[in-house]
Amino acid sequence: MIQFLPTPEATVGATMPKLLQKGFFVKFTDEWPETLPYVKGKFFRIARVNEVNQDLPYILPSNDYRDVDFSNQTGGVNLYPETTKTLYEVALGFKPGNYQVQFYIPAGEFVSRLEQAGMVPDVTVVTRKYLGAFKPADSPYDDKRILLYFVKDLEPLIARTFVDTGCDFEKCVLGVTVNKCYLEEMKTPTSEQLARSKELLYYSQLRW
């Protein structure tokens, strides 16, 4: 799942932690595929967490891009879990610069698109290079607002990192906090636990 936390216009009441904490509940929807049976439609309690920071820096030329693969496959940056009991909640933010990021999962499948035919992100087309793009101001390095959820063997998530025209080169620094969550399955959650849980959608549900 990908979640974007917009800037709040006002804050009322007690603040909630941005990341999942010990004792929180998560519910994977039934749309998760059969190839991920250890999470599909299941309900979990977070037994423990551990936050691990990482920076992904790339110097790229103007009007060019790099596909950053978050998975553990060859060429990836290895930010996916390796055990079925682990959920990685990844907070992603960007240091300032003349660049943007568009997400694909798996490669070639856009996360963001509009209903009109052909309205899909494409950095090589002037009229669509900003479509569905996240800029550094949308998720600052010190206030990360993009949350990604990874389980073992999930399809690779690609962050197409594109340096816009108007400069010669740009250093793109993707700041990552991996919140490692150890999952304990709960076979019969109460209605209150279900109400308090965070629902994790599969990517196909985001692409409607």
Added chain:
Amino acid sequence: MPSLAQALDAIGLVTVFAAEKQNAKIVPSQIIVDNEAGAAQRVITIQDVFTPAVSNGAPVPVVTTVNRLIITVDNAGWATIAAEALKELEILGQLQVSINVADAGTIVTISWGFK
């Protein structure tokens, strides 16, 4: 915030001030060129040296040098560039200074931070 003063007498005409910090840009906050003891007018170039990452359009990147600032300082002269004038100057890779003619009498002082 680091600061370093060096005479520009390197045989290769290039003097390194700061190696690349991988996850940040180097942002000079002050540059002073002291050519009082220099033998002649000198041309100083602030350079940015880096190897870009592999990208869609450049699958085999090469070491790249970009001249970010060029200063001409008269014989027996000084040049001082303060933070206000440098605030948009960003060095993506290694910060180095080159001079048109190696001269032990030309001293450059640079202060910098990271962004």
